[in-house]
Amino acid sequence: MPLIRVGLCWLCTAAVAAARPLPLRFRGGSAAALTNASALNATGEALDLNDVHDNATATANATTTNRTDEGLRASIKAYFRGAKELWGDVKTWRRLRREAKNGTNMILSWHERRVKSKTIPHSLRMLPILANPLPPPFGLVLVGIASLVPRTLLTPEFWTDNQALTFATEDGADVKRRHAKLLDALAAAAGGDGKTGSDGGLDALGDVGGAFGAGASLELSRLRRKHLIRLARCIRPHPPSRWSLHFLRTASIRERLADAARAMSEEDEALARDVSLFQNASAPLSPREVLEVCAERGLAVGGDHARRLARLERWCEARATLLSALGAGPDDDSASLVLHMPALLSALLEKAEEAVDGDELVVA
DSSP, X not given: OHHHHHHXXXXXXXXXXXXXXXXXXXXXXXXXHHHHHHHHHHHHHHHHHHHHHHHHXXXXXXXXXXXXHHHHHHHHHHHHHHHHHHHHHHHHXXXXXXXXXXXXXXXXXXXXXXXXXXXXXXXXXXXXXXXXXXXXXXXXXXXXXXXXXXXXXXXXXXXXXXXXXXXXXXHHHHHHHHHHHHHHXXXXXXXXXXXXXXXXXXXXXXHHHHHHHHTSTTSXXXXXXXXXXXXXXXXXXXXXXXXXXXXXXXXXXXXXXXXHHHHHHHHHHHHHHHHHGGGGTOOSSOHHHHHHHHHHTTOOOOSOHHHHHHHHHHHXXXXXHHHHHTTOOTTTOOHHHHHHHHHHHHHHHHHHHHHHHHHHHHHO
């Protein structure tokens, strides 16, 4: 019996110990306890960091979604606005065509000249999107796809304001690079060393003006083939490619340049008339057209519409001053002078604007 009682006591003690375990006591093992606590703290911090990262990711996704939605809305608005503008250009083109058939003598504005030359190509280019057979909710899918590559699939009427500014900035930078190469060739042809530096040949412009005044050394018939190719690369609004020019004869390049000079001279005269109308509180050119004109002539497109219009007005005034100083006019100016003039004027006006901005900074 005593043995049985001792066994029962031992079993009860073991059962109680198993049911309510005592806290562990580390003897000589404090480092292990600290290591376990540090691991638990690190795990908690990692979980907190994961929560912060998840919140940041959710915020970024929400921002991206909002921007995507805004971009889609802007593209859809630009699509309907562009369709309305293109339809207005079609009506203007039909009116001009009807007046031309009736033999009406009229002086076209810059906008009418541009409508006459671009309406048909732009209409044919946009016809697959405008006349798609899908119903309205599903037809907008084509608009969304086209808005991903607007410069390839859309005409300028259908660009958003941000896209138009971005493309005009790129076009203006490309025109400035071509103008810089042309001014290098021009300085060499005028008797310089051909090293114009970073200012694009501004040091030799006085000699170039004298050569144009004489009307001999810089005529198209006396320019070299390489100079003619660089000059043809500055034809607006659509210069020919460099490779196509290499396969043309020099005489053919001169003929193309002469035709382009006549068209550019008439366009500049129409632009000067339209710009002069701004002083009479009328607006023959829209902000988008002013942006396009500045980019084609290598003028800066930064700032607001008023600043771009001021640059364009100075360009037209400088053109008229140069023609009057050289004794040339719309009917008797040389083709070489007309073709070189955009590069000359844009470089001079850019340097003058930088000087004015520098003086304003000094005064401030």
